[in-house]
Amino acid sequence: MEYVDSSLRNDTIKMVLTQSFFNNVQENLTDQLFDKIGGTGFNDTINCTIGIENLIDFEFNITNKEIVSIHLDPTTTLVKLYDDRLAFGVSNFTAAAGFSYMYVSDPPIFADIGDFDMDIASTNFSLDFN
Numbered sequence: 001m002e003y004v005d006s007s008l009r010n011d012t013i014k015m016v017l018t019q020s021f022f023n024n025v026q027e028n029l030t031d032q033l034f035d036k037i038g039g040t041g042f043n044d045t046i047n048c049t050i051g052i053e054n055l056i057d058f059e060f061n062i063t064n065k066e067i068v069s070i071h072l073d074p075t076t077t078l079v080k081l082y083d084d085r086l087a088f089g090v091s092n093f094t095a096a097a098g099f100s101y102m103y104v105s106d107p108p109i110f111a112d113i114g115d116f117d118m119d120i121a122s123t124n125f126s127l128d129f130n
Helices: 019-037
Strands: 041-043 046-052 056-071 079-081 085-107 111-129
Touching: 019 056, 019 079
Parallel strands: none
Antiparallel strands: 041 056, 046 056, 056 085, 079 085, 085 111
């Protein structure tokens, strides 16, 4: 690391990050993190009430929140460094999550109990910083 003369501007540290750094982060952190996140449940319960004053209230309850799975294609390089730019890309990102819910209105006109599931399949995106 090279220190910049603080009389020229606020104290800073100049860092040089190489492609190897980003490859190691992906290999040793990102992939294992996604493996650990899959199957993670959250035990807290969300309870809230919303409504229109003097007309109707809705009481909500959300439980059994879970990230069922999360996966990133391991053959894709997340960050690529070039001479004049940086590219960030995700290929074949898939994820699944869900929760159980319940709501009832007061007066009791609307009510439902069920499960919400969300699946994200084969999502790709890229950002190119020039």
